[in-house]
Amino acid sequence: MTISQAESHKHLIRTKVWSQLRKVALPDSRFHHDYSSFIADFEGSSAATDLLVSLPAYKNADLLFIAPDNCIQALRYRALKDGKTVLVTTYGIRRGFWILDPNEIHESKWEMASMLDGMERIGRHIALAEITKLPMDIGLMVTGTGAINYKGLRFGKGHGFFDLEWAILYTIGKVNKKTKTIAVVHECQVLDEELRGEVWDTGCDFVVTNKKIIEVEDASKPNCGILWDKLEEGMLEDIEPLRELRSMKK
Template sequence: MALCVDRQGHKASIRNKVWKELRKVAYPDSRFHYDFSSFIADFQGSQEANDRLMALPSFKSCSTVFITPDNGLEYLREKTLEAGIKVLMTTYGIRRGFWLLDPANIDPSLHKYASTLDGMEKVGKPVSLEEIVTMGLSIGLMVTGTGAINEKGVRFGKGHGFFDLEWGMLFTKGVVGPDTVTVALVHDCQVLTEELIPDEFDTVCDFVITPTRVMEVGAVKKPTCGIIWERLETGMLEDIPPLQELKEAPPFTKAQ
């Protein structure tokens, strides 16, 4: 039976239900073991899911793809570089901001290394929000892993909202908008039938992709609120440099 899930009280129970099944197919993290509250896991069949994603027209037409630093997307980052497409990503927890991996500046022999979190910071280039704007990066696709998601693209991550922050920052700077395609890559056991209620800042996904299927959601409404400063977790502003940059920047005005 489908349930109507209301906010934080039920989110924990949903995560626990999904994580119990995910434990059967997930690969442990070297730092966090199977603590799914601390990382987004890679899983059996993730390569097949990534291959399905790379077959999307929205991927093939991109010059830059934003890809989160989730374990299950390392293969995607590598293959995106091999395809000659730039990768914009963040460090874990956004604590050292955004980084750009430009295949034009990376030796092909280092693509696999660059796709890892350690390698990315040695091979890639840190970029501020203002640099992302002035470089004219055109981000046509944003890809994330997540803790759980329903068939309408409403996500339940670890509970910190990092993907929503990334969308909010890039949206505020005019780098992404309503036409930017958002994709969640998950195992089939992470897909829910429950009716989930997104908050105003929740970045709903256009596609949900698993090892066995591609679900196009359709009629997705992307958040336009930017960063809701009073809703940030304690310490986020102090820990995330791009938030500090955005807080101090003058309001963005799109050129006429």
């Protein structure tokens, strides 16, 4: 299967899942039900959060990356309440990484800081050079996704932002192939579909739904860093950390 055929296959899968997701998804204030533009929150996401925080991978992590997805806003808030430091990116990674440190933010502002509309006002922008100097590595990366199979391969919105976030953090040495990854989804987003992963696809060690935890054996993790020639057109110009990373490499 060629790359174009594989992407067409993924698109068909996403479309099928989105028709089911619409029954349980919560609309976004900006994107409504356009699931190609955002990862939706859904009925039962609080139950998924409760399941996730029971995992040793969560309990043992002091520094977490939690993607800027609607379905894991409550997890960002929960992590701050649990005394954990959270890294998050802005939408599309365009304005880079932000750090939410419960030791720097008053607890009355934790919930607002966990929201995309609040994190840039309350959290702190952090450059890659500073991330490299943080005293701990990232213990866990969590994302939402459009759909996922039982091998932990994601069928996302099609832009590859989580793969890119992994690649950036891998390149600067803050994650490695042992770093645990988790996808949070509704039951209707878990599929039996086969998918051949690309070299840059970041598999998930756990899939956490509103009903259960699925543990994936030998989830694939890329070790290639940024594949500069594979970036979508305009990404280098639009995404601040990519420009910083290129400067660091020079």
